[in-house]
Amino acid sequence: MEIENVNPKPTVGAQGENAASRETEVQARAAWTALADPGDVTAGKLVEFFGPVSALDRLAELAKTATEPDDVKIRSCFRPFVLPPxxxxxxxxxxxxxxxxxxxxxxxxxxxxxxxxxxxDANWPETLDTLGADKPLALWVRGNPETVKETEVEGAVALVGARSATRYGVSVAGELGYGLAEKGIWVVSGGAYGIDAAGHRGALAGGGKTLSVQAGGLGELYPAMNASLFAQILETGAIISEMPWSQTPQRRYFLSRNRLISALSQVVVVVEAGARSGAISTANHGVEQGRAVAAVPGQVTSCASVGCHELIRQGATLVTSPDDVVELMQPLTASARPRNGGPDTSQNAEGVVSRSLFSGLMKPETSKVLDSLPKRVWAQPEKIAQKAGLGISATLSELGLLELEGRVEAWEGRYRLAQVPLSSA
Structure with a gap:
């Protein structure tokens, strides 16, 4: 792919002094959103170090060879930048x-x-810059792009929680969304079933100020059953993604998407969540980014509120009304720093955050390969590698280990997830 041959049709926000140079940067950044997984710190640092165009040119040189480049050639191409082991x-x-x-x-x-x-760009929210090297390389937007910036200017609150929400959770999320939008505050969420959808609908009823962040491309909004909700959001707000139009959602993308929901908001409110709900990861991202984190209490016997109660125990603010949430709001800047309190987080030597409520023991590479394997049909290693965002050698290594563990099946050089035998009971 030659970048100069790409003809981008979408409009871009800010006008640079050199239109041709600006257009080339847009193309390069769009390309990077297709090449690197969301939140890839190595990609972010490479783009910062060389600039998006130069970094892409170096990758293009490596892609000219028919065989997979060895480590020496890859490291040489990106010198003096120091790549990970x-x-x-x-x-x-x-x-x-x-x-x-x-x-x-x-x-x-x-x-x-x-x-x-x-x-x-004029409509780029600078609050995303608090993410540092894992900030989005570009945002794909449907709807009014000005509303993306308005989340920063007018204030925004993330309303997140369980997909399998109770009537209580849906009711509270709807009331919070309505009350916040009525006060002119934007509601940001992921468009999922349950709490996300209830928060969006409440905001739409209260003034229409809501924005959805997708975990896949904007071509097929997820979940499809919320199509009417997404249509309403597009009338007054926007739906955004850091991934190309045709990218399908994958499990790991939902967790990386959550960092954008929190980064666009001044307060992260978890309305209802189980002990291992993905909403807990949004709260933890909020702590890392210096956002206020709050949770809505539920019945002490409710499994649907275990995550909320644990957040409150760890320092999240207890909230029960829009007014409670508004009290936590402060002006945000790109230089915001994490504040004390909230869920405990720490970093290991590689800069990977270990979250107290949402952590896993699986290597990222292993998780990517498992996430990319089909359940029934057989897939070639190259297809698996392309979907996982790994080289073929690394993918084959992970597949071999997973096969030994009995989690993957191999047949004539192709792979799929191991089929779970039916119980004889």
């Missing part, structure tokens, strides 16, 4: 680059009247 994901970028159809993705966005925002 494992280069599996860089090999994955190369593989994805070789199959990239960027012009098609941008054309589809344009046909839907979409917008591609990049840092420096």
């Amino acid at each position: 494992s280069l599996g994901k860089i090999s994955g970028w190369i593989l994805r680059f070789q199959h990239l159809e960027l012009s098609r993705e941008l054309d589809l966005l344009a046909e839907a009247g979409g917008t591609l925002l990049i840092p420096g």
